Each structure stands twice: as C-alpha cells, then as structure tokens.
Amino acid sequence: MKKLFYCAVAAALVVGFSGCSTTEPVDETVNVPTGTQRSGADAAGRGVVQEERVEGKALDAGSLLSRTTIYFDYDSSTVAPEFREVLRAHGDYLAANPSVRITIEGHTDERGTREYNLALGERRAYAVRQLLMLQGATASQLEVISFGEERPAEFGHDEAAWRLNRRAVLRYPARR
Amino acid sequence: MRAINRVLLLKMTLLLGALLLSGGAQAVLTIEITKGVKGALPIAIVPFGWSAPSAAPENMAGIVAANLARSGYFAPLPEGELPSRPHEAAAVRFSEWRMVRVDNLVIGKLELLGPDSYQVKFHLFDVYKGRSLAGYSYRTNRRGLRRVAHQISDIIYEQLTGKKGVFSTSIAYITTVRRGGGTRYSLSVADADGHNEQIILESSQPLMSPAWSPDGKRLAYVSFESGRSAIYVQNVETAQRTRIVGFKGINSAPAWSPDGSRLAFTSSRNGNADIYLLDLASRKLTRVTTSRAIDTEAAWSPDGGSLVFTSDRGGSPQIYRVAVGPSGPTGKPRRVTYEGRYNARASFSPDGGRLVMVHRGGAGFQIAVQDLRGGQVSIIADTRLGESPSFAPNGDMVLYATEIRGKGVLEAASVDTRTRQRLGFARGDVREPAWSPL
C-alpha cells in the first residue's frame, strides 16, 4: 500500500513537471498566475485540467490532496501563494480527520552547506506546518523532519534538479 | 617584477658604492637574492630494495613519491630518469644525482625478516651538500607497510619543508552509492592519500557531518537511521557506538572541543536551530545561541575559548563568533564575515589565525580563507559547489568536497593556492571530508 501511494505521488509529479517544463519552469521566480489557481487549475498538471473540470469540485479537492509537495525559492521558507490552496485542502482534511497523523519533510537543494540546509529544510517544514494548523490541524497530527539536502528528489547538479529538491513533502501514513 | 628588480638594482648599486668607497680589503661582494622560484623541489626516490625474488609486497617508494607529489612541494624524478638505483648509503654517488638536478635523494630497502615481519630502512640525502639528512629503520607487518611509507613521507616532508607532514593522518568522509532505487550511505575512514579505505558504518538513511575527536580515536556524526537526525559517537577501532544527542527536531553539526570534553552541536529542540554545548562527562546541556534565526555549524577555536557558527540572523547566512567559557557563552555573538552574500561552515586554521569557509561571491560556492586579523578574504578554490572545507592539521592545505561532472569528489588545495589535488576514490559520491588530528 505504501509503495502504491508513493508511486501515485511520483506519477503525479512526473506528469505535472513534464507538462510544466515544456511551458514554463516551476521556479518561484516565474510564478504560476494565481488566477489559474483559483479557478481550480492544477499547476502541477495542465495536461489534465480539462478532464478534471468535467469531474467537478469533488475531484478538485481530491486533486489538491493528491498534491503533497510544496516547492520553495532558493534559501527561502516562504510558501508561495500557488501552494496555499493545496495546504488549505490538506489542513481541512486533517482537521476533519483528527486521527490522521502526517509527517512533514523539509528538503533543500544541494547548494550551500549541509548543516545549514538541514536547518533550512526544517524551517520549510515548519512553514508548511504553520499553514496546516491555521486550517485546524493540531500539532499532535504533524511531525516535522528535515533531511536538508540529503535526500534529493532529483540527482542532477543544475537548476532543473534543484527546483525539484527545494521542497516540503507531506507524508500520509500508509492507509490507502 | 620589473619594478622590484629595479629597486633591487638600486639597492645593489648603493651597496656596491659603499663597498668601493670603503675600499677595504675585507669588503666582499654581497649579492642579495630576494626572489626564488615557487616550483616544486626536485627529489629522487629510488625504488626500495627487496630481498626476496618475489614481487615486493608494497611499492614503498611509489607511496612516498605520490604523497610528496600530492603536497605540491615536491617533484619526484620519474623512475625512468633515475641515473642509478642504490639501496645503501655507501653506493650513492652524489655527482650523478647533481647531474640530474635533484636536490634530494631517498633510498631504502625492504627486508623480509619472518612470516609477516618486515624491516624497512631508508635514507634521505642532501645531494648538493653530499650528506645524509635522515635515516630510519622500522619493523612492521604486511599491513603496516603502507603506514610506514606514510611515516617516511612525513619525515621527508618535515626535513625539507620545515612543516609537519600529514601523510600519516586519516580522513573520514561520507560516500553515497545509488543502487537501483535506493541510496546507500556509508561513513569511511581512509589514509590521507585515500587508500586503505575502511567503511565503519553503512546505512540506507543519510549519514552526515563526521567529526574527529581530538585524540583521533572517535568520530561523532549524524545518522538518520531512526528516521530523523541524531548524533552518534563511534570508536573507530572498536566500532562501538552510542547515540549521544537525539532531541526533538534536528540534531546536527557536532564539533569536539579541543580538550575533547564537550561537544558543540545544533539542535532545534526549542523550535529553530540553535547552538548547544554538551558536556560529555556530566551530560550537562548549555544553550549558546537564542536567536530566532538559523544558528548552526559551530566550530571551536584552537584555544577552546570561542566558537564560530553560521547564522542567517542578518538575512543571509554569515559567520558569527561567540566567546564561550566553561558554563556557556561569555559574550554576544559578533559577525565576522562581511564579504559576499553567503558565508557558511567556517572552521579555524590550526594556529587560530584564519577561517576557511564556504563563500558565495560570484557564481559558485567557493572555498575561501579569511584572515581574522586583517579580515581579507581570499578564494583558494573557485568551485561551483564547494562544501565542508577544513584545514589540514599542519595548516598547509584545505580539504573540501566539490562536484566534478556530476560526481562528488574530495579535493585538497594548498592554502597558498599553488596546488589543487583530487583524492581518488573508486566508488560513489564522496563528501564531507574530515581530516584527523596529527
């Protein structure tokens, strides 16, 4: 089950970013317009926007919940507006399901020093935690772990890899 | 250069004038030499004699030559250009070594004394003076031969440069190997030349920040084996290990105090990363920093009286220094670095006069040395992704990690930037080198 979940997340990421990279990079310096966000479009997967709209609002929430990775600017722990919707959805879900406990992983790209990045990853995870708690999630539901740059999602040594590594990841327990 | 020469010439002329005027019979022409060449010292290292008909168990001369060459201060004569191959002092004819223009000559021999018992003898000569500078004899086993070669290298290095050699020291480092979907993390210890690697810990979870105890017997490091970062101390010889710090949040960047009694480390147990001190005997914990910013990467001054650390309290990561006493900080942290947008993971030179750090000046993360008295910053390695720099125990070189064509490698650069050497490792990405004490 756990494996399956990871696979789903990974698949979503791959689809999302492959789509994105052909249009504009998911770099915070080139923000996805917020208007698109509000209309329910998925920044991580424009390719599936049409299909999701047909499904309606329920699927929107599901789509937001399926997005568990929040990306950050270089040396920043500020959650970009485009990801607040995602965190709102997760916060709502956690508030509605107080028995669910998740782990927030903080990660950084490889640039800079490892120990500093470990702290920076933690700060990112805490930033995410803060937003989830604003929606009603409780501290006991949220565990924060930083991996700094030690667990990159991408192994490259360029911005294409780095922008995918500056992230916080919401880990749900293997229950689906 | 030309201007200097002209000044010199003037000086010379004045000196000469004085000489000629004095006209004394005692006056001797004195020529001033103020510029030498920075090149490496030519040295001949003759392959050591070997008593048995079988191949020698270790290429002693080869190890010594490689060590000396790596330091940047020596240029060993290629084996093919050796005019002769003496193994005994009596067989050395200095004139032929002068002809090939080497300053120094090393000869030696290896003898099998018994089962797994060897004797190593060597001599170091000053070719131009025509006399021996050093000569030693060792007894060891097969495994110890390499160590003996490093010791010989140290002796030669110290004799000819006036500085302690670091060839007998060890380095600890982290290696990652990606296999299939997973990554294997290992903590290894090797000779300073990268040989004789021994993996002392392997994990599927990240390992970080190895730090040698001042006695060189233990390593503190960060392991994520519990799912989150915690600090462990492991005896290198016995492999006995203890988790010594495992607070909530991150636990990282361990640094032994010079007397070995305390560990400085980073903990976010109070919400964000701060520096703490742990007394290893009493387990007493002292908080050093209290800022809401990230404070991490503490390093001790050689006298144990202060710490430097990285903090982004000013907006971007910079180096700060704080005085510490037996019961914690004794002053407010003061910023040390002002050049560049990013300065992090500083550590002291053995004499305490300089800091080496990761410095982001232009495009990349470079390795820089800052003089603590004058404040000047000099880039000693213009790396794109340099990290984890530390001084060699003799202060001559800086060891750091960087990335070459997608692969993590270790490099050593002489502080005077004359040489930059890559340490060869067969496998994986290598990073976070820590140079053992002398």
Place this chain on the structure above:
Amino acid sequence: MGRYLLIAVLLHLVLFTILMVRFDWWSSESPPATAAIQAVVVDRLPQRDPQPPAVERDREQEEIRKREEKRKQEERKRVEAERLRKEREQAERRAAEEKRRREIELAERKRAQQEEQRRAEEARRKAEEEKRKKAEQEARRKKEEEERRKRAEEERRRREAQRRRREEELKSLLAAEEEFLEGERRRKNQAELERYIERVRSRVESRWREPPNAREGMSTTVRIRLSPSGEVLVVKTVQSSGDAVFDRSVEAAVRKASPLPLPSDTAILPNFPEMNFKFIKES
C-alpha cells in the same frame, strides 16, 4: 703786411708807455723800497759839539800892553789855543771824519756784510730751495720710483697670480680630465659589475626554491669561495636564518648555481674569489 707790423709796433709802444706811466704813478704813490734802510743809517749819525765862547777887549795899555801882551799872549795863546783848538778841531774833525769814515765804513761794511749776509741768506735760501727742490725732486723721484716699483711689483704679482691661476686652471682641468677618466673607468667597472651581479643573481634566483615554511623577513647569508673557473668550492653560512630548512635551501641554491659566471676581469670583484650571498625572504 708791413702796415700791420707797424701798427703792432705802435700798439706795443703805446702799451709800453701806458704801462710805464702807470708804473710811475704806482711807484710815487708807494714808499721807496729802500727807505727803511736809509732811515736806519741816518739814525746812526753822531751828535755835533757846541761853538767856543767870545773874547773880551776893554782894558788899560798895560792893560792894553799887558792886555796887549796879554792880548798877544792871549793872542798867542788864543792862536795857540786856536791852533790847538784848530788842531784839536782838526784832530776832532779828523777823528770825527775818521769816525764817520769808520762809521760809514762800518756801516758800509755792515751793509756789505748785511748784503753779504742777505746774499748768503739768499744763497742759502736758494740753496735750501734748491736743496728742498732737489729733495722734493728726489722725493718725487723716489716716490715715482717707488710707485713704479710698486706698479712693477703689482704687475709682477698680477702676472704671477695669473700664471698661477692659469696653472691652477690647467691643473684642475687636468685633474678633471683625470677624474673624468677615472670616473669613466669606475663607471665602466661599476656597470660591468652590475651586469655581472645581475647575471649571477638571475642564475642563483632561478635555482632557489623558497621553502614553504619561509616567512617574510627570514634571511641567510652565505660566503662562497670560487675556483678560478667559477666553481663553487666552499659554501659557509655566515649568518643563519635560525631555520635549518631555510638555510639548507640557500646552500642548495648556491651549489646548484655552480659554476658561476665570471666577469672578463675578476679585478672588478672586491675580494675575489670570495663572494657573499644574502638571501632574504620578501613578501
């Protein structure tokens, strides 16, 4: 022409006359030049004696005779007396005459004497004048002589000085020339020495490997002895840096530089074949 001459003569005559009249007029107005002398002579003339007393005749015959007699006698007596008186007078006259004559003679003599004296005086004066003149002349002559001598002396001195100056000038010119030549020679030697030092320096410098532990300010001085062909025979550390490695690098550099080049003339090298090398670690 003749007329002019006549007129000139006439004019001269008129002039002469006028001058003479004027002279007379001038002289009548003024006392004669000799009056004082004549007065002196008159003053000196003797006083004349008084006339003898008249004889009485109214007495008797006897009386008369007597008187006659007496008169006769008296006449005789008187004649006698007359005669005597006459004689006396004569004698007196003669005496007076004589006296006057003598006085005149005396005066004359005196005058002559005075004249003589005057003349002598004059002569003396003249002589003195002459003498003075002569003296003056002599003095002038002497002075002139002196001045001439002085001038000559000065001239001599001037010439001497000039000669000396010229000599000096010549000497200094020679000295300067000599100095110039000496300077040239020294400059040449100096230049050659500098070139030589530069050659040696670059040879040694290119062989000196500064040891890595060398610190700014470290300095070692070695004294070497060269063979006639420039081989470094002996290297002696005369001032150590205190650091064995640094000292050794210095000795090695000097030995490696052997043989050193030599100048065409080793005489330009002070104290050849010894030479010092001072190695200094600069920044």
